[in-house]
Amino acid sequence: MLFNVGVILLGALVRSTGSGAGCGRSWPRCQGELLPQLEGATAIEFTHRAASGVALVLVSVLLILVWRQVPKGEPTRIGATLSLVSIVGEALIGAMIVLAEWVGDDASMARVISVPLHLVNTLFLLAALTLTAFWLTGGRRLSPRARPQVWRWAVLGGVALVLLAASGAVTALADTLFPKDGSGLSDEAHFLTELRIIHPVLAVLAASVGWWVSGRVDGTRSNAGRALPILVGLMLVTGSLNIVLGVPVWMQLVHLLLADALWIAYVLASAEALQVPVEVTQSR
Numbered sequence: 001m002l003f004n005v006g007v008i009l010l011g012a013l014v015r016s017t018g019s020g021a022g023c024g025r026s027w028p029r030c031q032g033e034l035l036p037q038l039e040g041a042t043a044i045e046f047t048h049r050a051a052s053g054v055a056l057v058l059v060s061v062l063l064i065l066v067w068r069q070v071p072k073g074e075p076t077r078i079g080a081t082l083s084l085v086s087i088v089g090e091a092l093i094g095a096m097i098v099l100a101e102w103v104g105d106d107a108s109m110a111r112v113i114s115v116p117l118h119l120v121n122t123l124f125l126l127a128a129l130t131l132t133a134f135w136l137t138g139g140r141r142l143s144p145r146a147r148p149q150v151w152r153w154a155v156l157g158g159v160a161l162v163l164l165a166a167s168g169a170v171t172a173l174a175d176t177l178f179p180k181d182g183s184g185l186s187d188e189a190h191f192l193t194e195l196r197i198i199h200p201v202l203a204v205l206a207a208s209v210g211w212w213v214s215g216r217v218d219g220t221r222s223n224a225g226r227a228l229p230i231l232v233g234l235m236l237v238t239g240s241l242n243i244v245l246g247v248p249v250w251m252q253l254v255h256l257l258l259a260d261a262l263w264i265a266y267v268l269a270s271a272e273a274l275q276v277p278v279e280v281t282q283s284r
Contacts, residue, residue: 001129004087005260007055008122010048012256015115016176016249019044020103027095028053052091059087062132075141079132086125093118107177107190115173116166123162123263130267140275147274154270160209161263164202168259171199175247203239207232224268231262 014020022045023030030036030046038046059080066080093114097103102111135141144151174192238255245251 001126001133001264003051003058004055004125004129005257007048007051008126008260009253009257010044010051011118011122012172012253013249014045014048015172016252017041017044018104018176020097021101022046023049023098025099025101027098049094052094056087056091059083059129066132066136074135076132076135079128079135082128083125083132086121086128089121090118090125093121105177107192112170112173112192116169119165119169120162123165126260126263127267130264131271134268134271139271142271142274143276144274146277150270150273154274157266158270160206161266164199164206165259165263167195167199167202171196172252175252180246200239200243203236207236222269222272224265224272227265228262228269231258231265234258235262 014022019041022041022043023036024032026032028049030049031042036042036046063080063084066076070076097111097114097118100110100114102108102114170192174196178190178193235255235258238251238258242248242251242255
């Protein structure tokens with residue numbers, strides 16, 4: 001999972017540096033070659049592609065090992081299968097973006113849609129890998145019936161985080177195409193510049209509602225659960241610094257890393273709160 005987080009950060013580096021066109025309209029090869037001359041944007045894009053390929057192999061190996069060693073009927077098999085499905089989806093979405101040339105300075109509606117779509121699929125991949133790791137380390141299968149109130153809030157919170165992340169992806173794209181120093185495209189009358197404000201507003205609203213709900217719903221006392229408010233606070237701080245500092249690439253990567261950590265912690269805390277009680281498993 002850590003390797004996949006690294007791949008995600010590399011993808012953000014590709015977007016934030018405008019290196020998406022570094023391999024040209026060529027996929028899975030780069031510049032029409034298996035090993036192109038590595039310099040500038042081509043080096044960044046090729047590194048991301050190579051790391052993505054390694055990640056695909058690792059998840060495939062995980063699936064094979066799980067299906068060989070884990071008994072039938074165990075949720076771990078589902079988690080590993082969904083992990084492979086989602087990482088294949090990552091590759092296909094990436095290929096579509098490259099072949100359609102929704103990269104570089106492209107500010108089309110198609111790119112505005114594909115960027116958050118790519119991120120949503122990434123979150124699905126991280127969730128599948130997190131649940132697989134949870135079950136492999138002794139976690140029990142999930143049972144929404146055991147705690148229906150927690151289940152409803154967990155689903156609602158998950159959807160809210162996904163929407164928040166999608167709005168963040170759109171804001172990041174706007175910051176890349178229309179940097180405030182005027183070095184990018186002309187932002188005159190472009191709708192992306194009007195959407196920047198949505199993400200910070202949603203972030204503050206989501207944090208406020210999350211803290212309010214956490215004080216009223218009995219949740220997990222796990223390390224992941226205790227880490228959630230800390231990660232939310234760090235997200236707000238780094239998000240603010242990102243704006244104040246003029247959205248530098250390194251701060252974008254820090255903010256994204258914290259977002260991934262928050263999502264993983266949320267999925268893990270939800271799984272721990274919704275797993276079948278021990279007494280139920282012992283009675284079977």
